[in-house]
Amino acid sequence: MRRRTLLGLAVAAAAVPVxxxxxxxxxxxxxxxxxxxxxxxxxxxxxxxxxxxGAAEAETELIDRYTATIAAHPTLAAALTPLADQxxxxxxxxxxxxxxxxxxxxxxxxxxxxxxIAVNDIIAAERAAAxxxxxxxxQAESVELTRLLALVAASEASHAExxxxxxxxx
Amino acid sequence: xSDSAFDALTAAIDGEEAAVYxxxxxxxxxxxxxxxxxxxxxxxxxxxxxxxxxRLPVAQQPPPPGGFDVDPPVDxxxxxxxxxxxxxxxxxxxxxxxxxxxxADRRDAVLAARECAVRSVAxxxxxxxxxxx
Numbered sequence: 001m002r003r004r005t006l007l008g009l010a011v012a013a014a015a016v017p018v019x020x021x022x023x024x025x026x027x028x029x030x031x032x033x034x035x036x037x038x039x040x041x042x043x044x045x046x047x048x049x050x051x052x053x054g055a056a057e058a059e060t061e062l063i064d065r066y067t068a069t070i071a072a073h074p075t076l077a078a079a080l081t082p083l084a085d086q087x088x089x090x091x092x093x094x095x096x097x098x099x100x101x102x103x104x105x106x107x108x109x110x111x112x113x114x115x116x117i118a119v120n121d122i123i124a125a126e127r128a129a130a131x132x133x134x135x136x137x138x139q140a141e142s143v144e145l146t147r148l149l150a151l152v153a154a155s156e157a158s159h160a161e162x163x164x165x166x167x168x169x170x
Numbered sequence: 171x172s173d174s175a176f177d178a179l180t181a182a183i184d185g186e187e188a189a190v191y192x193x194x195x196x197x198x199x200x201x202x203x204x205x206x207x208x209x210x211x212x213x214x215x216x217x218x219x220x221x222x223x224x225r226l227p228v229a230q231q232p233p234p235p236g237g238f239d240v241d242p243p244v245d246x247x248x249x250x251x252x253x254x255x256x257x258x259x260x261x262x263x264x265x266x267x268x269x270x271x272x273x274a275d276r277r278d279a280v281l282a283a284r285e286c287a288v289r290s291v292a293x294x295x296x297x298x299x300x301x302x303x
Contacts, residue, residue: 086299093300134280143174143269150265150280151300154287158297161288 048145051136052094055149058129059091062156065125068109069118076115079166080122083159090152119167123160130156175270178263180232182279183222185263187235189215192256195242196249204246211253211289218282225275254295261286262302 066084070077112118133153140146171179193212200208223231243249264283268276287301 083297086297089299130284134277134284137268137280138273138277146276147265147269148300150268150283151262151303153280154261154265154283154301155297155299157284158287158291158301161291162297165292 047139048141051140051145051149052096055133055136055152056091056094058132059087059094062087062125062129063091065109065111065122068111069122072111072113073115073118076119079163083162086155086159090155093148094152116167119163123163123167126156126160126163130154130160172270176230178267178270179222179225181263182260182267182282183219183226183232184235185260186215186219186222187232188238189256189260190219191235191238191240192252195240196253199243199246199249201246204250207292208249208253211257214285221278250293254290254293257286257290257293258295258298259302261290262300265302 063084066080066087070080070084112121130153133149133156137146137149137153140149190212193208193215197205197208197212243252261283264279264286268279268283271279283301287298290301291297
């Protein structure tokens with residue numbers, strides 16, 4: 001049971017920034033722009049809005065790919081459904097107003113007839129999404145969105161790892 | 171550096187020191203490819219500790235840990251569980267560091283968060299929508 005102490009330390013380390021993050025929206029901008037006029041504030045807000053919209057659309061594309069792949073290869077459902085659900089969590093966090101899945105049609109996704117290739121295509125899409133969110137992160141203005149994009153990038157990189165190691169052992 | 175940025179950086183240093191310690195107690199329980207994976211992870215975390223500490227004057231750095239009150243894992247399963255947990259929590263610490271840094275430091279923090287989340291899954295952890303949160 002004492003093993004928990006080490007995990008607890010890491011949790012405690014994580015808890016500090018979480019608390020800091022909750023109050024940071026009212027903190028002064030730690031990296032003030034050269035200009036402080038209102039148009040600058042507008043552009044900062046619109047950069048984050050732009051990044052949120054683009055990242056949410058990318059999540060929808062990933063969800064569509066998962067949905068189409070599960071439809072084409074029902075035996076993959078157990079492995080893929082939990083990961084698809086995490087992309088729905090990403091999308092909700094990125095969107096100010098959640099959109100239902102039915103808003104888009106997964107019909108546009110071409111799914112390989114070989115399930116191993118179909119999974120490989122998902123792995124490639126996850127890695128591309130993780131890279132895109134990493135680049136988004138560098139442009140984000142708010143603490144909250146930067147943290148969210150970093151977590152989404154980490155999650156998507158871990159999805160690729162999970163699918164890669166599962167396909168190696170099967 | 172703002173107080174919140176300083177807190178995020180010292181949290182990352184503390185988390186990396188904990189990870190180095192965890193790998194140290196886990197490695198004797200691992201063999202074969204898992205041992206190789208652990209040695210790679212240990213080397214990565216050691217480099218991160220050095221890199222993060224270099225961003226602070228020595229007087230402002232958190233002291234090196236004297237040790238951790240932790241039962242060494244008795245087998246490979248416990249060792250893997252320990253490392254999966256430490257890695258996923260460190261991913262969240264790095265996401266917070268990313269939020270409080272800019273430019274190359276931010277990119278470095280995001281890549282570190284990704285590496286930690288990937289290693290957590292490699293150690294048998296379940297992928298999470300928001301790793302460590």
